[in-house]
Amino acid sequence: MVSGPTVDAADNDGDPSTDQFIILSWLDLAGNWPGNVPTTIAAVNFTTTAGFNGTTSVNFSASSTPPSFVLAPTSATISEIPATVSISATNANASEAGPTDGEFTITRSGSTAAALTVNHTTSGTATSGTDYTALSGSTVIPSGASSAQIPVSPIDDALVESTETVIATLSASADYSIGTSNATVNIADNDNPPIITGLIGMTAAAAQAALEAAGYVVTTSFQFDPNATPGTVISETQDPANRTANLVIATAQPTASASPIPSLSSFGLLLLTPLLGLVALFRKKR
Ligand SMILES: [Ca+2]
Numbered sequence: 001m002v003s004g005p006t007v008d009a010a011d012n013d014g015d016p017s018t019d020q021f022i023i024l025s026w027l028d029l030a031g032n033w034p035g036n037v038p039t040t041i042a043a044v045n046f047t048t049t050a051g052f053n054g055t056t057s058v059n060f061s062a063s064s065t066p067p068s069f070v071l072a073p074t075s076a077t078i079s080e081i082p083a084t085v086s087i088s089a090t091n092a093n094a095s096e097a098g099p100t101d102g103e104f105t106i107t108r109s110g111s112t113a114a115a116l117t118v119n120h121t122t123s124g125t126a127t128s129g130t131d132y133t134a135l136s137g138s139t140v141i142p143s144g145a146s147s148a149q150i151p152v153s154p155i156d157d158a159l160v161e162s163t164e165t166v167i168a169t170l171s172a173s174a175d176y177s178i179g180t181s182n183a184t185v186n187i188a189d190n191d192n193p194p195i196i197t198g199l200i201g202m203t204a205a206a207a208q209a210a211l212e213a214a215g216y217v218v219t220t221s222f223q224f225d226p227n228a229t230p231g232t233v234i235s236e237t238q239d240p241a242n243r244t245a246n247l248v249i250a251t252a253q254p255t256a257s258a259s260p261i262p263s264l265s266s267f268g269l270l271l272l273t274p275l276l277g278l279v280a281l282f283r284k285k286r
Pocket residue numbers: 125126127131161164
């Protein structure tokens with residue numbers, strides 16, 4: 001290269017500050033021609049500036065040519081394809097216990113020459129700033145790197161909660177296109193519900209509501225009980241560590257009856273026994 005780059009008075013791209021030129025070589029065509037035409041007079045590497053996307057042209061011209069010679073230039077085009085960025089959960093299991101961080105990772109395709117800022121938003125059932133330290137909303141993939149990590153740091157509170165989600169979603173930008181746009185980190189809870197007392201004798205609905213409000217998942221089973229009002233709780237178990245509770249609910253005492261069934265070839269006697277349910281005894285008709 002003889003000289004440059006030098007700011008050019010031309011404006012080929014709508015931005016007069018960016019046009020530059022370089023002088024590659026002076027050739028003495030009358031004397032020491034370096035070889036047969038076409039010939040290589042220089043190899044030039046172009047690097048696009050950070051944030052450049054799209055295409056631009058490189059034009060060639062000769063400041064003078066000797067008689068009977070012309071330069072027949074063809075423009076070159078430089079294209080920059082925006083990186084494709086994706087997000088994944090490289091540790092999807094965060095926990096209040098510890099606390100133990102989760103982690104998102106943003107990766108990019110293509111050149112790593114320049115740093116790339118990737119913007120993102122958060123959603124999910126976990127509350128930003130309450131259940132976990134709020135994410136900044138933008139992450140820089142440094143120059144020379146093809147990925148960057150985003151830690152998700154749970155805040156260990158005393159609330160009984162279910163496992164909650166943090167969803168990070170990449171935001172659109174002219175600087176990149178988006179591949180996988182979102183990922184989820186789960187935050188496990190570590191708080192046990194208290195034992196709830198006084199449930200026996202309550203209605204099933206009231207007892208279930210009290211347990212669920214405390215953080216239990218409630219199952220129910222049923223039992224004949226001649227001494228209890230149908231629909232009331234007659235016994236219960238609670239397992240705070242597993243957040244489960246089972247309510248045993250009294251059902252109506254069925255009316256005992258016994259009748260032969262003459263149209264069939266057998267007759268039966270139905271015995272209804274409290275607590276043990278329905279027992280049917282049959283005897284073959286002779
Ligand atoms: Ca929460």
